[in-house]
Amino acid sequence: MRRPRSLPDAVMSEIQRVFVERGLKVGDRLPPERELARQLAVGRSSLREAMQGLQTMGLVEVRHGVGTFFTSEPSKWLLSLLRFSTTPPRRLFAELIEARLLVEVRLAVLAAERATKEDIARLKEAAEKRAHAMRGQYLEFGLDFHLAVAAAAHHSVLATMLKAVCNHYSEVLETLDRAAQDVEAGFRGRQQGGHEEIVRMTESEERDPQGAADAMRAHLRDLQAEFTAITEPSLTAHSERETAK
Amino acid sequence: MRRPRSLPDAVMSEIQRVFVERGLKVGDRLPPERELARQLAVGRSSLREAMQGLQTMGLVEVRHGVGTFFTSEPSKWLLSLLRFSTTPPRRLFAELIEARLLVEVRLAVLAAERATKEDIARLKEAAEKRAHAMRGQYLEFGLDFHLAVAAAAHHSVLATMLKAVCNHYSEVLETLDRAAQDVEAGFRGRQQGGHEEIVRMTESEERDPQGAADAMRAHLRDLQAEFTAITEPSLTAHSERETAK
DNA sequence: TTAGCTGAGAGGTCTGATCTCCTGATGGCC
DNA sequence: GGCCATCAGGAGATCAGACCTCTCAGCTAA
Numbered sequence: 001m002r003r004p005r006s007l008p009d010a011v012m013s014e015i016q017r018v019f020v021e022r023g024l025k026v027g028d029r030l031p032p033e034r035e036l037a038r039q040l041a042v043g044r045s046s047l048r049e050a051m052q053g054l055q056t057m058g059l060v061e062v063r064h065g066v067g068t069f070f071t072s073e074p075s076k077w078l079l080s081l082l083r084f085s086t087t088p089p090r091r092l093f094a095e096l097i098e099a100r101l102l103v104e105v106r107l108a109v110l111a112a113e114r115a116t117k118e119d120i121a122r123l124k125e126a127a128e129k130r131a132h133a134m135r136g137q138y139l140e141f142g143l144d145f146h147l148a149v150a151a152a153a154h155h156s157v158l159a160t161m162l163k164a165v166c167n168h169y170s171e172v173l174e175t176l177d178r179a180a181q182d183v184e185a186g187f188r189g190r191q192q193g194g195h196e197e198i199v200r201m202t203e204s205e206e207r208d209p210q211g212a213a214d215a216m217r218a219h220l221r222d223l224q225a226e227f228t229a230i231t232e233p234s235l236t237a238h239s240e241r242e243t244a245k
Numbered sequence: 246m247r248r249p250r251s252l253p254d255a256v257m258s259e260i261q262r263v264f265v266e267r268g269l270k271v272g273d274r275l276p277p278e279r280e281l282a283r284q285l286a287v288g289r290s291s292l293r294e295a296m297q298g299l300q301t302m303g304l305v306e307v308r309h310g311v312g313t314f315f316t317s318e319p320s321k322w323l324l325s326l327l328r329f330s331t332t333p334p335r336r337l338f339a340e341l342i343e344a345r346l347l348v349e350v351r352l353a354v355l356a357a358e359r360a361t362k363e364d365i366a367r368l369k370e371a372a373e374k375r376a377h378a379m380r381g382q383y384l385e386f387g388l389d390f391h392l393a394v395a396a397a398a399h400h401s402v403l404a405t406m407l408k409a410v411c412n413h414y415s416e417v418l419e420t421l422d423r424a425a426q427d428v429e430a431g432f433r434g435r436q437q438g439g440h441e442e443i444v445r446m447t448e449s450e451e452r453d454p455q456g457a458a459d460a461m462r463a464h465l466r467d468l469q470a471e472f473t474a475i476t477e478p479s480l481t482a483h484s485e486r487e488t489a490k
Numbered sequence: 491t492t493a494g495c496t497g498a499g500a501g502g503t504c505t506g507a508t509c510t511c512c513t514g515a516t517g518g519c520c
Numbered sequence: 521g522g523c524c525a526t527c528a529g530g531a532g533a534t535c536a537g538a539c540c541t542c543t544c545a546g547c548t549a550a
Contacts (some may be wrong), residue, residue: 008297008536031416032500044288048502049297052253056298064250064501065542089402095402100543102403106347157340157413158347161406168402252503277531288504293533310512453524 011050030068084227089175096169101220103162108216111210114203119152129196145195194219256295275313334420341414345463348407353461355398357447357454364397372440390440439464
């Protein structure tokens, strides 16, 4: 493979390698900066640059005064190239919904086909949690449910893509005005049914991939329609046909 | 928005903000480290950590002895969470192809609907370049063509997702054995037609989104089938139905 | 028992010396 | 006149170490 150009790059690779080869787990702690720097025979600043890189990648989490830990927290920057785009937030949000539609319908199918008992248990738990969410938690727990579906699909690429989209989703949502946010936040009534139906289609006895796809599609279409209603219809106008399948 | 916890985080945000607000362009150069650190009133190490972060995100490119530049090069690490997965390369590659199938078919539709004259010119140029590629360039120019389609689709989220997938695609491909690589590299004969048909469906007079989708789907299916043929069929077995639409 | 203090240890930041790498200018050679 | 070897300046790369801030656990005293 290509050798790293810089020390920090090398350190990043090394830490990833160690993580994989030693079979370390998420939550495990790395040695203190000074000691790790000594072990790797690099300066502390090089090590810290590597840490910043790993942190940006979302592979480690650094807690001031506590230590550095491996984490599964997907990084917030995955789609951050978008910050460079001049796409207005409303349009960006419409695009994100469309991307979710595309990816999540497929994930729903895979989840219905591949989910294990454990996956299904987690799915139910997430749906339950979402159902009893308090004000201000709808969005977070809602996304958690969708990420649980992604996990159940056992498709690492699509799941990672969804994580990236969802992270950006929350971020963009914050930049939108209240009306738009309400579409998300106050949406619990109708969305509830969607989650439960997706779970039902995925449960062991049923296993209805096509049904899961339809449920997920309807679920996200609701959201899309609601959002479109309060924004310029033109923005999402030509997104309807092909997505409609 | 949420305030950065650390100085490097703040610096990263600041640099992104400046890039957007000043209307800077890709290729523009940042001030030298020492001067930029002075301007921002932070130490050089903090600035360098921020740079490492931005570099990891793929927003800047640092050239030793030359300077630091804004870049559109999407980060090679975009999907690097995948490195933590235990997914074997063959399976990962199959997943990447499937993700491309999902995203690119949609992008082909959008490109056929939205492409401007300039987009189409670039598309033709990319197809041309691919057609005359020399040995060892097939993969690179091939992906360039697909990225040109993505650009023509004017969908920043999906385009960014594709960039991420394509970057990882090359990387994973390198880890596969020769036989698998040949599927990509020596594939020019058949793939050629696919590219040209996609261009045709997108050209101003025609504008056949459905046709473009079909062409893209067939194009990637070819690749998928070829790859599947030399690997365990079970890996992609249950991916066929829903994607088939 | 418990509120509050405190010190050890971890990360955060700065500085400035020194090294390495690129690039363009210089100047001699063909 | 054109070409190439050399060199100096500028920019990033790395290091060492001093000092700051934060967290947490354990101690202490009310």
